[in-house]
Amino acid sequence: MARSLLSMLPLSFFLLIWLIVMSVFVLLALLTVVMALRYGLSGFTTYIVTAGFLIVIALGFVASGSYFSTVDWTQTVTVFSTALPTL
């Protein structure tokens, strides 16, 4: 006979991790945009290229957000399961 040790985590826990990672991403993306605008050549190309970078990011967030809004984040996930022998 075995006793099960299960670790159940809500799915929202992983969403929280994703949000933390994305906040780092946003910070780095902002720094990248600042560098592009600060040191780029004055002209149309710099603005177009930077806008293209931001538009793709925005599309990524919109697509992810619209899918994530359909997910039931209250579900739980078994992330660790081990069987312990009983005496």
Next chain:
Amino acid sequence: MIDLHHLPNPIPDEQLVYFLRRHPISLLGISVGTILILASPWIGYWYLLTFQPALLNDAIVFPFLALGSSAFLLFTWMFLFQNFLDYYLDMWIVTNRRVLNIEQTGLFSRTVSELRMYRIQNVTATITGVLHTILDYGNVEIETAGEKLRFVFEDVPHPNRVAKTILELAEEDRKDHLDTAVEEFALPDKKK
């Protein structure tokens, strides 16, 4: 921003001769990467639809895939853009009075150096490789006398033409700065 009409530390009678970046062919890797990264969500979706359709309806696995792949795609996109910036922010500006060397290494490392034309003593153009020869791009090395200061324009288009122009401009500028040039090259002063 860098304005070609208002360069830093302007010199009187200065005129822009060349504005150089690496040849656009050096963007080939980034372009292929960008196409792949933008196509990958559709390729991934097609793969799941064809070979793993059960995963698309899985209430646990698919959100995990979406979380992971969205983070991966966004970070890869930023990595590609930063690589593009490495190309875009590297520039060499040649005027009739000086050479400006602006190099971006990574996101936070930037070097701006300047060399006055009359100090230039030797300019070498190097084209190595089949692709470089066909598309006529390569390195231009600029050396000054006495010091080990050396500018290298990497993978610029038409390096031979650029090298020839810089040598001519240096010769012209040296005539205008004869006294300074004589002092710097440690030649006998013409006034003595």
